[in-house]
Amino acid sequence: MRQLASIREVNQHFSKFIHATEKGNEVIITRRGTPVACLIPFSTPWRKLDNKQDEARQRTLARMKKGYHLGGTRLTRDELHERR
Structure with missing residues (x-):
């Protein structure tokens, strides 16, 4: 069930809304x-990743850290100013 409440009402009766x-x-x-915010029940506890999911996460983080080479070249400050 959804319930609407003003900020003032929630501030004054916070424990009632938590219940x-x-x-x-x-x-x-x-x-x-x-509407500016929503209090929702915390019904789904965090679950631990299984080995397969954790390995995939580690591979993804490693790829993100390494980055992708897009074929560009590095420029020095002087080269950059020459292009202007």
């Missing part, structure tokens, strides 16, 4: 009637 989210409700927080 509502613990029961599975979403609380949409508004400022002058416009």
